[in-house]
Amino acid sequence: MRAVNAPVLANSVPPTSGPPPAVAERPTRIVVDLDRLARNLRLIRAHVGVPVMAIVKANAYGHGLVPVARHLQAQGVEQLGVAFVEEGIALRRAGVTAPVLVLGGIFGRQVAQFIAHDLEITVSSLDKLRQVEAAAEALGRKATIHLKIDTGMERIGVHSYSARGFIEAAVASRWCAVKGIYSHLACADDPHSPMTLQQLERFLEACAHFERIGAPMPLRHLANSGGVLHFPGTWLDMVRPGIVLYGVQPDPASRRTIPVEPAMSLASQVVYFKVVQAGHPVSYGATWAPPRDTRVVTVPIGYGDGYPRSLSSRGEVLIRGRRYPIVGRICMDQFMVDIGRDSAYNEDEVVLIGRQGGEAIAVEDLARLAGTIPYEILVGLNDRIPREYRGG
Ligand SMILES: Cc1ncc(COP(=O)(O)O)c(C=O)c1O
Structure with a gap:
């Protein structure tokens, strides 16, 4: 996991400011392969044949908001999507x-901030439309909006069956330019879900109201990764992939219809070696003890970095091209690995996500072992772990 292509550390400082910050010395690294990200984007585009809104919320699914957004912009991505206004401001x-x-x-x-930073607004009710209009009028600048229609999530958005008045009000608005209309799919990860x-039918029925009232149809977008992978009918005028763009499948039931590859790997180094005697328990709570004398190495990453504690005595790592179990409870800053009778030395690379030799650990594997979804693993890896960017 050593840099080959003049890596850029997300938290590095300009060369004029003296020695690198201490955090750059940390052996634990997330490496983001920007070439893979670009390739995933190309594959998705070729698959759907419509523009792409790349979803970069939650720190670009743990890959680093700004470097990822910059790179996607350089690849000519048509649009970016974030969850919160502060994420949009950070991009600007x-x-x-x-x-x-x-x-x-x-x-x-928040509306004035949206307008000041040229961020497009999700308008999810008549009430919010009025708020946007009032703020835009007060500023004397038009707001660009996308109407949010609820077709089955029961989250934000106007129910598709009562969207007509909402659409009419938005079209009539003097201070809002309706750029898009969208909805969100609840079950698209499962290719067989009816x-x-x-939801598509409900969405198209709502959109048809633009034609009924003789208004221009805005951009219709509906497909998340599941939609992109499984449901061509949902691609419409633009797709909104998140997790598949990073090369990770949304769900075990998902079909790999696009040969994307993971952009993220995570590695650390052995920081300690010891022999643990039979019956001597390892880590907090003394929940695991070896049945016979064994070799145990310590790895300096823990739940304080967002590596899930639920992988205690369940997770696996790769050292010297072999797979070994995490034993005992994962601590805040370190965990222990049983290497049996094998050898490992201080500073040996430990792969937590990614490839080593012929072995690989995927985010999907970790999610299964941790009893969660790949999304939660990715976005949980926090800023204490330096990110390094290769390629691009
Ligand atoms: C509205 C919306 N669109 C698109 C996405 C991207 O979803 P996925 O990562 O499953 O592609 C999300 C993520 O939750 C979302 O909330």
């Missing part, structure tokens, strides 16, 4: 100029 402050839609529900007090086609 970093010089990202691509169109950015904020997907989350808004508060009236819910997706039902």
Whole structure:
């Protein structure tokens, strides 16, 4: 996991400011392969044949909001999507100029910030439409909006069956430019779920109201990764992939219809070696003890980095091309690995996500072992872990 292509550390400082910060010395690294990210984007585009809104919320699914957004912009991605206005502002402050839609529900007090930073607004009720209009009028600048229709999530959005008045009000608005209309799929990860086609039907019925009233049809977008992978009918005018863009499958039931590859790997180094005698328990709570004398190494990463504690005595790592179990409870900053009678030395590379020799550990594997979804593993890896960017 050593850098080959002049890696860029996300938290590095300009060369004029002296020695690198201490955090750069940390052996634990997330490496993001920007070439893979670009390739995944190309594969998705080729598959769907419509523009892509790349979803970069939650620190670009743990890959680093600004470096990922910059790279996707350089690849000509049509649009970016984030969850919160502050994520959009961070992109603008970093010089990202691509169109950015904020997907989350808004508060009236935030509208001026949206407009000031040229961020597109999700309008999810008549009430919020009025708030956006009032703020835009007060500023004397039009707001760019996407109407959110609820077709089955029962989250934010106007129910598809009562969207007509909402659409009419948005079209009539003097201070809002309706750029898009969208909804979100609840079950598209499962290629066999009947819910997706039902949601598509409801969405198209709502959109048809633009034609009925003789208004121009805005951009219709519906497909998340599940939609992109399994339901061509949902691709419409633009798709909104998140997890598949990073090369991870949304669900064990998902079909690999696009040969994307993971952009993230995570590795550390052995920091300690010892022999643990039979019956001597390892880590907090003394929940695991070896049945015979064994060799145990310590790895300096823990739940304080967002590596899930639920992988205690369940997770696996790769050392010297072999797979070994995590034993005992994962601590805040370290965990222990049983290497049996094998050898490992201080500073040996420990792969937590990614490949080593002929072996690989995927985010999907960790999610299964931790009893969660790959999304939670990715976004949980926090900023204490330095990110290194290769390629691009
Ligand atoms: C509105 C919306 N669109 C698209 C996405 C991307 O989803 P996925 O990562 O499953 O592709 C999300 C993520 O939750 C979302 O909330």
